[in-house]
Amino acid sequence: MSLIDLQVGVNGRSDLQSKLDALKKKATKKNLIKALVAGGKVIKEAVEIRMPVRTGGEAGSSLPPGALRQDIHIKIKHADTNAAIVLVGPGKKTVLIAYDVEFGHFVRMSGGLKVIRKGALKFVPAKPVWRPAWEASSQQAMQAVIESLQNSKE
DSSP states (O other): OOOTTTTOOOOOHHHHHHHHHHHHHHHHHHHHHHHHHHHHHHHHHHHHHHOOOOOOOOOOOOEEEEETHOOHHHHEEEEEEOOOOOOOOETTTTTTHHHHHHOOOOESSSSSSHHHHTOOOOOOOOOHHHHHHHHHHHHHHHHHHHHHHHHOOO
C-alpha cells in the first residue's frame, strides 16, 4: 500500500487522541497476556516434568498412559489493561484424577460394598506435583513475565 492510498478518518484532535488511547490499551493488554503466558509456560513445564505417567498396568483408570501430562492448560482470566490472572491446571478430562494424584485417594480393591464393610480399602498415597512445581518454578515464572514485559514494544 502506498502512502497515497492510506486514508484515516479523524474529525478532531480528541477523536485522534481517543483512537491512539484505544490502540495503546489494546497493545498493553496484548503485552500483558503475552507476558503471563510466558510465565505460565514455565510453570507448565515444571508440572510436566513432575507429573507421573501411568504405565498401563494399573487397574481402575479409564485414561490412557500420559493423559495427565498431556492435559495441562494455560488460561488467562479477567484480562484488561491493568490486571489479569493466569491459570495453569489440568483440563476437564483429567481434573478429578489430577486431584487424586496430588492428594491421594482410596480405591476399592474388589467385591463392592461387602469389601468396604470389612475395611478392605486401599489408600493410594499422594504424589504431589502442583505445589512442588510451583515452589520450584515460581521465581523463574516471575522472571519470564518481567522479561516479556520489558521486551515488549509499547
